[in-house]
Amino acid sequence: MKKTGSQILLECLQLEGVEKVFGYPGGAVINIYDDLFDSPIEHILTRHEQAAVHGADGYARATGKVGVVIATSGPGATNTVTGIATAYMDSIPMVIICGQVPTPLIGNDAFQEADIVGMTRPCTKHNYLVQDIRDLPRMLKEAFYIARTGRPGPVLIDLPKDIQVASMKFSYPDSVNLRGYKPTVSGNLRQIEKAAKMVLAARKPVLYVGGGIVLANACEELLKLAEMTRIPVTTTLMAMSAFPQAHPLALGMLGMHGTYFANMSVTECDLLIAVGARFDDRVTGRIDSFAKKAKVIHIDIDPTTIKKNVGVDLPIVGDIKNVLSTLTNKLLERDDQIDELQEATQDWITDITTWKKTHPMAYKKSKSVIKPQFVIEKIRELTDDDAIISTEVGQHQMWTAQFFNFTQPRTFLTSGGLGTMGFGLPAALGAQVAFPDRQVIDISGDGSFQMNSQELATLVQYRLPVKIAILNNNFLGMVRQWQQLFFNKRYSQTCMDLPIDFVKLAEAYGATGLRTDKVDEVESVIQQALDTPGPVIMEFKVDREENVLPMVPAGKGIHEMVLAS
Numbered sequence: 001m002k003k004t005g006s007q008i009l010l011e012c013l014q015l016e017g018v019e020k021v022f023g024y025p026g027g028a029v030i031n032i033y034d035d036l037f038d039s040p041i042e043h044i045l046t047r048h049e050q051a052a053v054h055g056a057d058g059y060a061r062a063t064g065k066v067g068v069v070i071a072t073s074g075p076g077a078t079n080t081v082t083g084i085a086t087a088y089m090d091s092i093p094m095v096i097i098c099g100q101v102p103t104p105l106i107g108n109d110a111f112q113e114a115d116i117v118g119m120t121r122p123c124t125k126h127n128y129l130v131q132d133i134r135d136l137p138r139m140l141k142e143a144f145y146i147a148r149t150g151r152p153g154p155v156l157i158d159l160p161k162d163i164q165v166a167s168m169k170f171s172y173p174d175s176v177n178l179r180g181y182k183p184t185v186s187g188n189l190r191q192i193e194k195a196a197k198m199v200l201a202a203r204k205p206v207l208y209v210g211g212g213i214v215l216a217n218a219c220e221e222l223l224k225l226a227e228m229t230r231i232p233v234t235t236t237l238m239a240m241s242a243f244p245q246a247h248p249l250a251l252g253m254l255g256m257h258g259t260y261f262a263n264m265s266v267t268e269c270d271l272l273i274a275v276g277a278r279f280d281d282r283v284t285g286r287i288d289s290f291a292k293k294a295k296v297i298h299i300d301i302d303p304t305t306i307k308k309n310v311g312v313d314l315p316i317v318g319d320i321k322n323v324l325s326t327l328t329n330k331l332l333e334r335d336d337q338i339d340e341l342q343e344a345t346q347d348w349i350t351d352i353t354t355w356k357k358t359h360p361m362a363y364k365k366s367k368s369v370i371k372p373q374f375v376i377e378k379i380r381e382l383t384d385d386d387a388i389i390s391t392e393v394g395q396h397q398m399w400t401a402q403f404f405n406f407t408q409p410r411t412f413l414t415s416g417g418l419g420t421m422g423f424g425l426p427a428a429l430g431a432q433v434a435f436p437d438r439q440v441i442d443i444s445g446d447g448s449f450q451m452n453s454q455e456l457a458t459l460v461q462y463r464l465p466v467k468i469a470i471l472n473n474n475f476l477g478m479v480r481q482w483q484q485l486f487f488n489k490r491y492s493q494t495c496m497d498l499p500i501d502f503v504k505l506a507e508a509y510g511a512t513g514l515r516t517d518k519v520d521e522v523e524s525v526i527q528q529a530l531d532t533p534g535p536v537i538m539e540f541k542v543d544r545e546e547n548v549l550p551m552v553p554a555g556k557g558i559h560e561m562v563l564a565s
Contacts, residue, residue: 005130012172020433031164032159055433076112130157184319187316209236211238226249258558261355261359284558301318378523383439436464445472445477446471456505465534465536484547517540
């Protein structure tokens with residue numbers, strides 16, 4: 001029996017295990033949506049295509065599955081680009097299906113035509129333009145394979161309308177064989193043996209862990225290695241939930257807004273073991289002063305990230321879960337030397353403990369004005385370890401990373417590489433779709449929230465009980481902070497004094513709105529929100545000019561921090 005292109009698409013999605021898709025209909029995908037009407041796949045209708053991609057992104061980050069998006073051609077497709085770039089920078093597995101004008105009209109400036117393949121080539125892992133229905137099953141099989149293997153990432157399929165209505169006898173490939181794409185899974189055994197020797201010879205080692213550890217589902221292997229060797233662990237923004245932040249070996253986040261003790265540990269270490277990280281500029285600060293006393297081991301599945309920014313003494317290409325497991329086994333073969341390592345590094349642990357006591361992560365408490373850090377701490381206290389936290393981008397994002405103390409993998413969803421304002425609410429939406437019975441909270445600033453506030457309608461429609469904490473300082477806070485510190489307080493276009501009533505906005509969408517500007521009401525507002533069914537906005541009027549500290553100024557090394565006074 002023959003099937004149309006749109007029917008084939010939906011059947012392929014089912015064969016790939018897809019249960020949820022995020023999207024927005026339009027003329028170029030109307031055939032897909034007609035067949036979707038009878039499909040067991042659940043469709044989540046967002047109010048903007050960018051939010052659909054962020055929703056699929058949040059779903060993928062929270063579950064480890066491939067997120068799926070459907071959008072129409074032209075402006076529908078172009079609206080997905082920011083979300084695609086966000087996923088690409090953070091290596092999130094995703095497949096985006098965009099409708100396209102009929103094949104004969106491509107290149108003729110047809111109504112709602114846009115070259116989405118050309119536009120997204122720099123920010124996708126791969127993309128396809130389907131020109132023959134016979135290629136569609138193979139392309140879909142390859143798309144999911146590419147998206148989820150190796151270093152994950154988004155793959156786009158541009159599907160012309162005439163291909164959707166064409167028909168053929170359907171069969172799905174059993175396997176994928178891409179000659180130019182063969183990700184390395186097992187690390188080189190000799191390199192891993194060299195790494196074990198370097199670890200045992202170190203006296204001031206540090207594990208520097210990036211988001212790749214979460215993507216590889218290797219957090220248990222990391223914890224086992226760290227506890228066995230007693231090597232301290234510092235995490236990037238993307239890996240904050242990868243290692244329990246209350247653990248004695250946890251150093252917290254490093255880099256521009258990292259802890260004093262993380263930055264000093266990296267500066268003074270003699271061995272830096274980089275795992276699933278890419279040495280981005282927010283981590284390294286000035287390159288010529290970054291970890292200059294250390295030999296560097298770099299473990300990553302993507303060979304192009306190794307030596308790209310920082311010189312490496314020992315590269316290991318492979319799946320992180322596989323490599324860390326093998327490295328741990330190699331170290332266990334030298335069990336007596338592990339005891340010697342722990343004894344030899346005792347002075348190093350003592351130094352780090354002193355740094356933690358001398359410069360802890362702290363802020364000035366207040367009884368008269370709400371400190372944003374205080375709100376984050378109270379949210380942490382009143383939610384259990386099962387809560388999933390998303391953020392927008394800005395000061396609130398950094399405070400969340402600094403003060404939430406995550407304990408479980410895949411519970412912190414944030415835009416790291418691209419830094420996309422408006423990410424948090426739709427990402428929380430996606431996580432709640434994935435886990436309807438878990439508590440999901442979006443911590444937001446008043447500026448970022450307004451980027452995709454329309455998704456309140458999606459939350460209400462699908463009865464998704466996401467709680468939104470808006471830390472409202474009536475500023476574009478992070479830019480204002482830079483203007484205060486480096487531009488003589490010339491607050492050019494960062495003051496947002498228009499008195500938006502977020503409570504009324506919530507009520508207009510059919511959600512619940514709560515607000516306070518009193519310190520002694522913060523806890524009760526959070527508890528009321530958690531006890532209220534459905535989506536809730538909590539607006540906290542916080543200290544307007546509170547800054548994120550520590551901070552490494554532009555052009556400085558990570559040891560040259562501006563500290564909280």
